[in-house]
Structures are given as C-alpha cells and as structure tokens.
Amino acid sequence: MKTKLSILDYGLGNIFSVAQAASRIGFEVTVSEKPAELGRSDALILPGVGAFGDAIGRLKEKELDLVINDFISSNRPLLGICLGMQLMFDKSSEFGCHTGLRLLSGEIVHFPRNVEGGKVPQIQWNKVQFDGQSRLFSGMESGCFMYFLHSFYALPADNGYFQARSEYAGIEYCCALEKGNVFAVQFHPERSGEVGLSLLENYYKIARGEK
Amino acid sequence: MKFPRIIARLDIKGPNVVKGIHLEGLRVLGNPEEFATHYYQAGADELLYMDVVASLYERNSLLDFISKTAEKIFIPITVGGGLRTLEDISKVLRAGADKVAINTAAIRNPSLVSEAASRFGSSTIVVAIEAIRQQDGQYLAFVDNGREYTGRDVIEWACEVNALGAGEILLTSVDREGTGQGFDLELVDAVAKKVDIPVIAHGGAGKMDDVAKLMTESSADAVALASIFHYDTITQLSSSGTTSEGNRDFLKSGRRFSTVVPTTVAALKGMLSQQGINVRM
Numbered sequence: 001m002k003t004k005l006s007i008l009d010y011g012l013g014n015i016f017s018v019a020q021a022a023s024r025i026g027f028e029v030t031v032s033e034k035p036a037e038l039g040r041s042d043a044l045i046l047p048g049v050g051a052f053g054d055a056i057g058r059l060k061e062k063e064l065d066l067v068i069n070d071f072i073s074s075n076r077p078l079l080g081i082c083l084g085m086q087l088m089f090d091k092s093s094e095f096g097c098h099t100g101l102r103l104l105s106g107e108i109v110h111f112p113r114n115v116e117g118g119k120v121p122q123i124q125w126n127k128v129q130f131d132g133q134s135r136l137f138s139g140m141e142s143g144c145f146m147y148f149l150h151s152f153y154a155l156p157a158d159n160g161y162f163q164a165r166s167e168y169a170g171i172e173y174c175c176a177l178e179k180g181n182v183f184a185v186q187f188h189p190e191r192s193g194e195v196g197l198s199l200l201e202n203y204y205k206i207a208r209g210e211k
Numbered sequence: 212m213k214f215p216r217i218i219a220r221l222d223i224k225g226p227n228v229v230k231g232i233h234l235e236g237l238r239v240l241g242n243p244e245e246f247a248t249h250y251y252q253a254g255a256d257e258l259l260y261m262d263v264v265a266s267l268y269e270r271n272s273l274l275d276f277i278s279k280t281a282e283k284i285f286i287p288i289t290v291g292g293g294l295r296t297l298e299d300i301s302k303v304l305r306a307g308a309d310k311v312a313i314n315t316a317a318i319r320n321p322s323l324v325s326e327a328a329s330r331f332g333s334s335t336i337v338v339a340i341e342a343i344r345q346q347d348g349q350y351l352a353f354v355d356n357g358r359e360y361t362g363r364d365v366i367e368w369a370c371e372v373n374a375l376g377a378g379e380i381l382l383t384s385v386d387r388e389g390t391g392q393g394f395d396l397e398l399v400d401a402v403a404k405k406v407d408i409p410v411i412a413h414g415g416a417g418k419m420d421d422v423a424k425l426m427t428e429s430s431a432d433a434v435a436l437a438s439i440f441h442y443d444t445i446t447q448l449s450s451s452g453t454t455s456e457g458n459r460d461f462l463k464s465g466r467r468f469s470t471v472v473p474t475t476v477a478a479l480k481g482m483l484s485q486q487g488i489n490v491r492m
Contacts, residue, residue: 012332016307020282050332119409119432121334123379124214125256125491145214145491147256147287149334167212191287191309193251 002028003208006041008068008084009033010058012050018081021190021197025204035067043207044071048083052092052108052152055083056100065101072103077181077206082150085177085184089154103182106156111169118169121151128175128187130164136178136185137164138202144195146187148175153186181206214489215426216257216433217476218411219250219440223292224263225272230441231356231389237263240441241448243276249444251284253476256491258284259381259435261312262292274306281307291339291381300327304335312381314339315354318361318368321375328376337411338372339381340365342398350398357385366401373406380406381435384414389438391417391470396429403430411435418472419482426488436479443473 005027007015015031022029022045032038046068048055059065072078080088089100092108100108111120125145130137148166153173156163164176166186175186183203189196221228221243228246229237240246247258258280262273270293277290290303291312300311311331317324317338327336341357342350342365350365369380382402384395394415403410409432412425416439425431480490 014304014307014309014335016305017281017285017309020307021285024283049334114407118213119407121378121408123334123409124216124432126212126214149287151334188287191285193285197285 002026003043003204004028004030004041005043005045005207006030006032006038007045007047008038008059008064010055010062010064012048012055012058012083014049015047017188017190018045018047021200025197025200027204027207033062033064035063038064038067039070041071041076043076043203044068044078046078046080046084046087048081048087049149050083052083052086052094052100053096053098055087056098059087059101068101068103072182075181077183077203079203080182080184081190082186082188085186086152086154088182088184089156092152094152104156104177104179104184105158106154108152108154110152111171120169122148122168124148125192126166126168126175126187128164128166130162130176132162134162134164134178135206136176136183136199136202138205140195140198140202146175146185146189146192146196146199148187150186154184212489213432214491215431215483216411217255217422217480217490218257218259218289218433218435219246219255219476220259220261220413220435220437221246222261222263222437223273223276228441229263230438240445244279245448246441246444247280247284249448250440250476251286254480254491255286255476256433257287257289259312260288260290260292260308262290264293274302277303277306277308289337289381291337297323297327297330300331304331310335310337310378312337312339314341315359317372318352318354318363321371324372324375324377328378332378333376334378336377337379337381338377339383340369340372340402341383341385342395343385344395344398350401353385357388365398366405369402369406373408377408379409379411379432381411381413387415388413390415391438391472393417393421394425394429394431396425399425399429399431403432409433417470419474419479422479423483423486423488426483427486438471439474440476441473442471443475446473
C-alpha cells in the first residue's frame with residue numbers, strides 16, 4: 001500500500017517542487033488544506049516561503065494549527081521546510097512580533113545585516129554539519145551541501161535533541177532538527193539535487209515505519 | 212561562509228536553446244531539455260532560462276519546458292524574458308519555476324517589483340539589469356537585449372530595486388556579453404557594494420580564469436554562464452548524435468567565437484576550488 005504524504009497548502013510558497021520531489025521518492029502526494037484529508041495521511045510536510053506573520057495568520061485561520069497538533073499527538077511524522085521549520089517555534093520578530101505554532105521552544109531571528117561575506121537573504125548552497133544519530137540524515141555525510149534561501153533562522157531554546165548546523169554571515173546556527181517525530185530543515189531538500197532527494201527518501205522510510 | 216553560485220544560463224527561443232553570436236544574430240545550439248539535464252547532472256548550482264519571446268506559441272512551449280524540467284531537475288530554476296504582469300509571473304511559478312527575472316516591465320513600472328515581492332515573496336523576484344558603459348564611465352540601464360534606451364543610471368536603479376523588495380539582481384554587461392573578454396569588474400562592484408541583496412554577474416566570461424578573477428576581485432555572489440559552457444556542451448551532445456547539422460558545420464568550421472575557451476562545470480569548479488574559492492562540490 002502506498003505511503004500517503006500530505007503537503008499543507010495554506011497559500012504560500014511553491015508547493016510544486018516539494019510535490020514533484022516527494023512523488024519521485026515514492027509518496028502518494030496530496031496537496032491540501034482540508035483537515036479530513038490531512039488527517040488521513042501517513043506523513044505531513046509543512047512547506048513555506050514568505051513572511052512568518054502572514055503564514056501563521058493563514059494557518060490559524062484555516063485551523064491548520066489544530067490539525068498539526070492532532071497529527072503530532074497521533075505520533076505520525078511532520079517535516080517543516082524553510083518557513084515551515086520557523087513556524088514550529090514560539091515566536092519570530094519578522095515584521096513585528098508573532099507567535100508561532102509553539103511545537104518547539106525558541107525563537108526566530110534575522111541574520112545580521114551588512115556583514116562582510118553575507119548578503120541577506122542567504123541565497124546559495126551551504127554546508128550542513130552534524131554529529132550523532134539522526135534518522136533524517138541516515139547514510140548521509142556531515143558537510144553535505146544543501147540549498148538555502150532565507151533571511152531568518154531558528155534559535156532553539158533547548159539543545160536536548162538532534163540539531164544540524166550551518167554557518168553564514170558569521171553566525172553558526174541550527175539548520176535542521178529532529179525531535180521524536182517532528183523534523184525540520186531550514187534548507188530546501190527538494191531543490192538540493194540528489195543529496196536533497198536522499199534526505200527526503202529517509203523521510204519516506206520514516207513515514208513507512210522502516211526507520 | 213559564502214559559496215558563490217555557478218549558474219548555467221539557457222537562452223530559449225521556442226523549442227531551441229539559442230545563443231547570440233556577435234554580429235551574426237541567433238544560432239540554434241540544441242534541445243533545451245538535453246541542455247538542462249546535462250547541466251543538472253554536471254553539478255550546476257542553478258539554472259536560468261531566458262525566453263527570447265517572439266510569439267504566444269513560443270511562450271506556451273516555454274511553460275511546458277519549465278514543467279518538464281521541474282519534474283526531473285531538483286535544483287533552483289529561474290525564468291525570465293518577456294514577463295510583463297503579475298499574471299505572467301504567476302503562470303511561470305505555477306509551471307514549476309522557483310524564481311522569475313524581470314527587466315523591461317520593472318524599469319517601466321517599478322511598483323511591479325514591490326507588488327510581485329509582496330505577492331510571491333522577495334526571494335522569488337530577481338530584477339535583471341542590462342548595463343552599457345557610457346563614454347564618461349557612467350553605466351546606463353537598457354532593455355530589450357541592450358537595444359532600447361531608458362536613460363536610467365544603473366547604480367541608482369539597482370538601489371531602487373533593492374529598496375522595492377527584489378530578492379536578487381542579475382547584472383549583465385551588454386558590452387561584454389558574448390565577447391569572451393572577461394567580466395566588467397568595475398560594473399559588478401559598483402552595484403554589488405551598494406546593494407544588500409545578492410548580485411549575479413553575467414556577460415564576458417571567455418575562460419575559466421575570468422570566473423576566478425570575478426570571484427576573487429569583485430563582490431559578485433554568483434555568476435551566470437552561457438557561451439563558455441554551451442560550446443563544450445554541444446560537442447558532448449553531438450557525440451551522442453543529437454546535434455543538428457547546422458551545429459556540426461559550425462563546430463567543424465571553428466567559427467565559434469574564438470575568444471571563448473569552452474569548459475565544463477566540473478572543470479570550472481575544480482579550478483575555483485583549487486584557487487581557494489569556496490564552491491559547492
């Protein structure tokens with residue numbers, strides 16, 4: 001039986017690429033904003049490109065925050081990509097102060113501006129470093145390149161779970177994490193070539209209960 | 212850490228990849244899908260499709276092409292050429308492009324930049340600027356492949372574009388494009404040092420060393436390359452029997468622009484890396 005992946009559609013971001021990559025991996029992909037459809041999935045992806053405040057507003061308006069909470073309580077995996085990762089935290093300072101989904105404690109902050117060696121947004125490939133065990137990065141090497149496109153990054157308040165790091169504009173920051181069945185990446189695996197696809201393949205295996 | 216991006220640029224007219232040959236017009240180089248797949252597999256960091264639009268038919272075939280490549284190429288794709296309205300941009304993004312490049316429409320109606328940035332996200336909007344150097348050293352922005360005068364000063368326009376919310380600037384030196392004489396480093400720095408968004412340099416690469424110089428002697432964040440890659444690609448694709456007769460004659464005659472020394476993505480990245488320039492390997 002095919003493993004069902006739902007990509008949350010809340011009107012922001014280019015969902016097409018995520019859907020293409022996920023299908024390629026083997027997921028049966030649905031793009032939806034309907035709680036019933038989302039609730040029937042084996043795994044969820046929370047994508048996102050755009051502003052935090054706008055995004056959280058839309059999620060709450062469609063009651064997708066409740067869907068996400070229910071999904072996690074049922075122990076099924078959730079993967080946040082880019083803005084999707086940021087939304088999982090407590091708050092962000094983008095265009096005012098906004099409260100996030102509060103799945104993870106910590107906040108979202110802006111890269112320092114006008115620093116030598118770092119235009120903002122970061123639009124480039126960069127190295128992802130990690131040590132220790134991770135299901136999401138299983139079989140992958142620390143130092144692999146992924147594609148980043150963002151101006152804000154996460155500052156987790158708790159370091160008790162797996163975190164991968166990257167370095168930009170003089171800041172070393174958390175670019176991926178794994179806490180139980182909550183996964184998040186700041187970069188775009190669907191735009192990171194074959195390496196990105198292998199990370200998504202790991203997510204597929206997790207969704208199928210093989211990891 | 213900064214990792215300058217190596218972007219492969221394809222100029223597309225209808226069903227073909229084309230290249231403007233100095234004083235000769237456009238030459239057909241081959242099939243866009245083959246070129247795109249080749250560059251993806253070769254390790255290009257991003258792809259840039261510039262549409263040389265002549266008709267509505269050709270615009271639709273571009274949308275098909277974007278969708279086809281977005282299904283099997285998993286690196287960022289930027290599409291530009293003839294995009295005039297928010298609806299044009301939306302169509303291209305929905306077809307699978309990650310970013311769009313706008314030039315003429317932006318300079319004629321700057322509020323399009325802020326509207327597009329607001330609707331689709333700043334990081335989706337690249338403003339393309341074509342610069343021609345004037346006798347007094349000033350750079351002026353042109354549109355329509357350097358043919359139409361706008362009177363806008365490039366630096367001033369770039370700063371305005373930055374303020375309007377564009378995510379990146381694609382800066383072409385019309386004087387250098389296709390000549391293989393190297394990048395106009397003065398132009399690149401004049402813009403890159405004034406704006407706080409990334410600048411992609413384009414126009415002038417004749418040999419690998421030109422790219423190394425660009426990365427070590429200017430503040431460019433990325434480089435878009437066409438001729439220097441394509442003249443190698445057509446050789447590789449022709450050996451697999453897919454190049455048209457016209458191109459084989461072209462290759463045999465040695466008439467490709469003699470100041471361009473073709474290279475591959477791998478060779479270029481290897482050389483840059485050896486020179487201490489960080490690139491994605």
